Amino acid sequence: MADVESSAVVQQPPTNANSMNLNSIPLLASAELLGESNSAQVSLQQQQQSQPIAGAIGGGNGGSAGTSSNSVSNASSLALDVASSENSSLVNSGVIGSGVGGGNPSSVGGGKIDSGEPPAKKQMLDNPSTSAGSGNSASQxxxxxxxxxxxxxxxxxxxxxxxxxxxxxxxxxxxxxxxxxxxxxxxxxxxxxxxxxxxxxxxxxxxxxxxxxxxxxxxxxxxxxxxxxxxxxxxxxxxxxYECQERPTNCKYSRIGCQWRGPNHETNEHERNCLHPTKSGYEVMAALEAHDARIKEEKKMFNTLIDLLSYEKIIFNDLQMKPYRTDEYVHKLFYETARFTAFNQQWVVKARINNSQRDPHQSNERTITYQLILKTKTTTPMSIHFFALKGPFSDMKVSTQIYKHEFTDQSSESDYYILPLPDSSECNRLLSNKGINFRLLMFLLNK
The missing domain is CATH 3.30.40.10 (Zinc/RING finger domain, C3HC4 (zinc finger))
Structure with missing residues (x-):
């Protein structure tokens, strides 16, 4: 009976020790998570000191004491394994910082450090797999x-x-x-x-x-x-x-009034089903008249130029207009050439920007207008046709537009006529130069 009680007494402490060590696992893990690195060693020393006490309680039953000491050591190793695994999982999850010299350098105390990189670079650093590897060379x-x-x-x-x-x-x-x-x-x-x-x-x-x-x-x-x-x-x-199949293209029957305009690859299909070829001449007459009006205008310009070349007195001058400003309160910009001789008279060409607009620099649309000025007195009226074009010392992109003025003593200045430039960018290019070079052709009609 005494043996039974002693054996019971001997078996009970190891069981309590095991339960105590298992219950203390969260405490050990939490102590290590809080940075107390010596707590694990203290717990190990306490468990080692408990081994001879358990053997003394066992008395004469050496086998029971050995069993209890083995269970204590197993419990201590189990506690350390569980604590280390919980610690590593918490560190990897970012709940706690890893301290100096280890872990994730961009996280401290659960928060991430802002590296101050541009958003595109930060995204590339956060997701290196999207910018590395041979499979993503095209994206690179x-x-x-x-x-x-x-x-x-x-x-x-x-x-x-x-x-x-x-x-x-x-x-x-x-x-x-x-x-x-x-x-x-x-x-x-x-x-x-x-x-x-x-x-x-x-x-x-x-x-x-x-x-x-x-x-x-x-x-x-x-x-x-x-x-x-x-x-x-x-x-x-x-x-x-020329090559894109989606470029906008007109129907080939646009000359007779078809207003269709669509992708190039749909042109053939539309032209096969277009209704304008089947219309009567009366129905397409309006479109034909508009087309003839444009052709007539171009032909008129050509015929006028041919007629001017048949005049007896024809002269041209290669000129340069230089900028100057008025002395008014609001200084206005003008261009003017030096005096030149034509038909035994002295002439000057003068130009202005946007028809002498007060603040032409505030407008994106810019034009140049010019006039021909007679500087000497004339006894007889002079009917002059003139126009400007690109000369040998100029790269001006100007169209042909013929103007006419009758010069007398009372009317020595022509009106301001538009210099037919293709767009505002060409006007800016001319204004950016120190001077505007051009050739002026003049035709005198004898009466």
Whole structure:
């Protein structure tokens, strides 16, 4: 009976020890999570000290004592394994920081450190798999091309250059259209043109062409505005004008009034089903009359020029108009040539911008008008036909438009007539020059 009680007493402490150690696992894990690294060692020392006590309680039953000591050691190892596994899982989940020299360097105390990188770079760092590997080489090239397009674009219009690319002394890029527009604005405001980025002075003598940027930009892919496919920038214009199947195209029966306009690949289908070829002549007469009116106007211009070439007195002069400003409160910009001789008389050509608008620099649409002025006295009226065109010292893009004025002592100045330039960009290009070179043809009709 005593043996039974002693054995019961001997078996009970190891059971309590095991239950105590198992219950203390969360406490050990939490202590280690709070940074008390010595708590695990203290618990191990306590468990080792409990082993001889359990053997003493066992008395003469050595086998029971050995069993209890083994169970205690197993319980302690189990506690350490569970605590370490919980600790590692919490560290990996970001609940606690890993301290100095280990763990995730971008997380401290459960919060992430902001690295201050741009959003695109932060996304690439957070998801390296999207920017690494041979399978994503196409996306890498696309990102590189996109970044290069942003670097090589014009600093004013933010577009890739189609023609020339200029740079200021600090290296900021400007396409030819924006560069001439800035120079023209400086001319109109009577101020020195400056770079929009660094405000350094720009002019045709200080700015220079950047051929490397022009060649690099011509090789970058650009999206077609009709089919949304990418082509090298240098071949995009040809594709959009002649090759793209989605480019807008008129019906071949537009001359007789068909108003259809659609994608090029639908043209044949439409022309097969177009109703205009089956209409009567009376129904298409209005369209034919409008077409004849345009042809008649072009023919009239040609016939007038042929008739003028048959005049006895024909003269031309290669001239240059230079800018000057009035002395009024609001200074107005004018251009004027030096005096030149024609038909034994002294003449001057004068020009103005936007018909002498008060603030022409505030308008994107710009035009040049000019007049012919007789500077000497004349005894007989002079019927003069004249027009301006590109001369040997000019690259002006001007159309032919013939004007006529009868010069007398009372009417020595003609009206201001439009200089027929193709668009405002050509006007800006002329204004950006120090002078406007052109050739003036004059025809005198003898009465």
């Amino acid at each position: 090239h696309e990102k590189l091309e996109y970044r290069l397009g942003g670097i090589l674009c014009c600093a004013v219009c933010l577009d890739l250059p189609k023609t020339a690319m200029y740079q200021c002394q600090m290296g900021h890029l400007m396409c030819a259209a924006c560069f001439t527009h800035l120079l023209a604005d400086g001319r109109l405001r009577d101020q020195i043109a400056t770079c929009p980025n660094c405000r350094v002075e720009i002019s045709k003598s200080t700015a220079s062409r950047n051929l490397a940027v022009e060649k690099a930009a011509s090789e970058l892919p650009s999206e077609c505005q009709f089919c949304n496919k990418e082509f090298p920038y240098k071949s995009l214009d040809r594709h959009e004008q």
